[in-house]
Amino acid sequence: MGSTERDAVTGRETTGHEWDGIKELNTPLPKWWVYVFIATIVWSFGYWVVYPAWPGISGYTKGLIGYNTRASLDETMQAASEARRQWTDRIAASSVEEIAADPDLLAYSVAGGRTLFAENCAPCHGAGGEGAPGYPNLADDSWMWGGELATIEQTIRYGVRSGHESARVSEMPRFGLDGLLExxxxxxxxxxxxxxxxxxxxxxxxxxxxxxxxxxxxxxxxxxxxxxxxxxxxxxxxxxxxxxxxxxxxxxxxxKPRHGVMPTWSGRLDEVSIKLLSVYVHSLGGGE
Amino acid sequence: MNAQSPSLAKRAPDSPPRESGKLYADHIKVYPQRVWGRFRKLKWTALAVLLGIYYLAPWLRWDRGPGAPDQAILIDMPSRRAYFFFIEIWPQEVYFLAGLLILGALGLFLATSLFGRVWCGFACPQTVWTDLFMQVERWIEGDRNRRMKLDKAPLSFEKLWRKSAKHAAWLAISVATGGAWIFYFNDAPTVLGQLVTGEASFAVYGFIGLFTSTTYLLAGWAREQVCIYMCPWPRFQSAMFDEHSLLVTYEEWRGEPRGHAKAGKPVPGQGDCIDCGLCVRVCPTGIDIRNGQQLACIGCALCVDACNSVMEKIGRPRDLIAYDSLARSEARSQGRHDRLRLLRPRTFIYAGLLALGAAIMLAALTMRSTVELGVLPDRAPVFVRLSDGSIRNGYTLKVSNKTREDRAYSLSMDGPAGALVAVLGQEENGAPTLEVKKDSVGSFRLFVTYPKDAIDEGKFPLSVTIRDLTTGEVSRHDTVFSAPR
The missing domain is CATH 1.10.760.10 (Cytochrome c-like domain)
Structure with missing residues (x-):
């Protein structure tokens, strides 16, 4: 701090700082404010002790309560799946037709299916099932393998040309490349x-x-x-x-025909998720 | 206005001078002295009324029919509803809350432009609870001089019990304050029963704890520090009042030069202020009103009462410190008597805006419908081409049934002829009926299909209307149909 002096007009001290002849009055913080500030710093030391904080060569300080974001996420997901059990149990016990006929289950499946669709299907079929060249539009009324709930479910479960023994397989001959037609x-x-x-x-x-x-x-x-x-x-x-x-x-x-491939979802997704997706895809507007 | 921070420079005369070069300002404890008078009475009345409203309001009942809460004022967080007597607010109607806050702000502007900081001095919760805490302090520790003596005295049995009793009383009031707060968010009788039996939720205890500690700290310890350092209102209040607002004013022209004098023996050449310092000693923020308008003055007018009691004793006219406008005070100093100008363009604008806002709110509340339709067109895909070349758009319908009964609504659509309307889960081409359970929002999928040649290219407007099959009430929502260009 530079040399402080008393301001002639207000009778108050200045901070000793001067900019182009302008001097700043010293307006110190109230004591309690400073104490609260110091208390927050002291409090922060507590975090270092209680929570994981410092990286080491081969690990990190785990903290007294052993908190771990990954474990906490697991717990949250577990709790969420527990909370959904009243629905998922009913869905596991029902066929896709029964789900679609029950307004409550239908509403739940459309909502849950939307999330599953966004996570698993949207990269190829688009966010709203609108498809892309080579990837069928799922919202229209044209189906290669059928648009009933059961056929949609089967397509999702085993895939198309996925190598699974129950997968849907078709092949268009290479009429030009193999010289079948002029x-x-x-x-x-x-x-x-x-x-x-x-x-x-x-x-x-x-x-x-x-x-x-x-x-x-x-x-x-x-x-x-x-x-x-x-x-x-x-x-x-x-x-x-x-x-x-x-x-x-x-x-x-x-x-030279192109043939799209859709993966087998059985094994990647659980049975309930496949049912939710089937009902959701059916609800996009083209379901039969 | 005095722009500098007066709280630091102009302290009570007995406060010690600040040490040079210190990084922080020591807290100078304020020991407000007891005072009697018109404004003190007004403050007690305001305190009683406001605390009465705060503690009693959650216990008022209001019948809303079966299945609905019967608490007149209730903010029901878990089920996302707010109730205020006949008004029920859903989360999407939170603009009513915004409107209420705007009305509150305009009311503050109007009051401030008329009477200065009456809110700060009489009605602010910080003032009300601080006043209550100070009174408790006086009952237990005595008035100003006894409190100062007690603080300076070494620890003794008397000091110990008086201090303990004071803090215990403060904490009891704080618990009651925090406890009353949660009644606004829960059914009051139920949660009180749970509190007595110790069955209330963690959130309830947590919030009681939170509001207990804030009440205790802010009203017991922080007091004027809240007004001077924490509250934003003093910083911009000077934009709301002007030289015609009634403010707590020291009539400098009459008081100066100040000097000691005995009753009935005025000293020639001396003003009416006998420099007794009572106005400073009664001030809850510890300032000297004779230094003029300042940020730390909360406009509580206790110094008016104090000075009037002194003026009466020495036989001088009252109102050396009074509610007066700066313009009138200035005129008086030149021997003129100006009329008070409470009606000014500023007050008319504030009052007009207040009336306008209140009218809009009232109209919106009385016209609030019991059914509300929202229509969200699908964004992905915007449209779907079907195998026969026709174009289909998908919409999500949100139907809010704000009644306490299950309701069914018929759906109709206005748009170019030839549309095929279908609701997911219902027969195509039938007349769609939307069933929504009481007090809830129903979600439906609507598909609108136009044959290939029925429509032009691009976008055109559509509107969807639902009609309550019981009451005939209608809600309509405009939207668009998108077709490829």
């Missing part, structure tokens, strides 16, 4: 596929493609392109496309 035939077939949903612009090509389609595609996708859920063959006569709905996209999928 390039012109593929182009005509693609035009015919577009015509199934009324999107064709070349009637002659579409007519030529009808024969190719009947001989090569109709066995799985159906004469009218309605698809076949037993085989996982998507409908081709609607406005929904998994990859692309333009001619080039269809040609590409016939020439």
């Amino acid at each position: 390039r012109g035939q593929i182009s005509d077939a693609a035009e015919h596929v577009l015509s199934l949903s009324g999107a064709s612009t070349d009637a002659a090509a579409a007519a030529r493609g009808a024969t190719v389609y009947a001989e090569n595609c109709a066995s799985c996708h159906g004469e009218t392109g309605a698809g076949n859920r037993e085989l996982g063959a998507p409908a081709l006569n609607d406005a929904i496309w998994l990859y692309a709905g333009d001619k080039a996209g269809i040609e590409q999928q016939v020439t």
Whole structure:
């Protein structure tokens, strides 16, 4: 502290600091304020003793009460799951159809399923199940493997082309790459596929493609392109496309098909979670 | 106004001078002396009324029908409801609380612009409880001089029992204060029973402990320190009053030059102030009002009572210290008598705003509906294209049933023709009925589908209306339908 002096106007001491001729009056803190401040510092030493505080070479000081955020989280999660038991027990004992028919269970499952969906499904299928190219939209009314509660549950449980023995498997032949069809035939077939949903612009090509389609595609996708859920063959006569709905996209999928994979969730998620997810996905709007 | 911090510079005359170079200011204990008079009576009345309201209000009952709490004033945290007589507030209506706080602030502004710091001096809980604690202190330890003597005296049996009795009484009042506080958050008779049998929750004991300790510390120990160092109100109150506000004022023109004088024998050339120091000794914040307006003055007017008693004794006119405006005091010093100007643009603006706020609140409360619909359009996905090319939007409906009965609501939608409306869990194309249990919020999923050619591209407005099937009360919510561009 510099030299303090008495201010002539107020008769009070200055702090001795001076800025461009301006001096600051000394306004000391009340004593109790200083004591409270010191008390908070003393209090902080208590934290070092009671809680984990100092890192060491191979560990850290554990503190007197042995507090641990991870253990505390475990306890909280345990308590939360205990609190949910009144619901989860009922869900474990019910089928997905029974859950969807009970307004209380339905409300619980939609709320719980939303969280599970965000944690497990949203990276591929989108936050609201809106999908992405190659990843089916779960909110619409078009289903490759079926949109009933039970079929959705089965798809979630075992996955698609996941390697599980109960997984849903289908394969579209590589018509172009394996030389099964000529390039012109593929182009005509693609035009015919577009015509199934009324999107064709070349009637002659579409007519030529009808024969190719009947001989090569109709066995799985159906004469009218309605698809076949037993085989996982998507409908081709609607406005929904998994990859692309333009001619080039269809040609590409016939020439060198892409096949999506969905993991097996059985074993990763418990049975209750799979049921919650099934009901939630069914509730997104496309459930049958 | 006096801008410097007067509490430090201008202390009671008997306070010791501060040591030079100290990093903190020693606490100078204030020993307010007992005083009688008009404002002291007013303060006692305010204290009795305010404490009476505080302790009795939670015990008032108000019948709200079966299943509802019958406590007139109750903030029910676990079930997220607040009750005030006929008013019931849900968490989403917390703007009523904001409105109440705004009204409170405007009321303070108005009172301050008229009468200075009347809130601080008469109605603030800090003042009320400090006053009560000081009175208890006087009963047990005696008045100012005896208290000062007792503090200086060495420890003796008398000092010990008087001090112990005082702190015990303070703690008893504090426990009662903290105890009454939790009655506002729980059913009062129930929780009192639980307290007596020791079955109350940890939170109840915790909050009683918290408010016991704050009452004891703030009213017993901190006192004027709260007003001077902790409270923000003294810092900006000077923006609310002006030279026409009635403030506790020392009529300097009449009092100065001050000097000692005997009753009935005025000294020529000397003012009316006989420098007896009584105004300083009765001051609860330990200041000298003769130094003018200052931050530490809480406007309690006890110095007015003190000075009037002295003026009567020496046979001089009363009101050397009085509620007076600075402008009138100034005019008087020049021999003029100005009229009091309580009605000023400032007071009209504050009163107008207060009336406006109160009217809005009253209207909002009387028009508060018993059903409320909220519609949240889905954000992901904004719309869904169905296999036949039609476009579907999803919405989450929140229906608040604020009645005490289970209710059902019919749902209708206004928008371009051709819409298909469905509620999750109900038949498509039926007339959707939303059932909501009493006193709760029901959540529903609504799907609206338009055929491919029925709508233009982009967004257009929709509105959803629900109608209470029992009372016919209607709640409507506007929203949008999003289609691809």
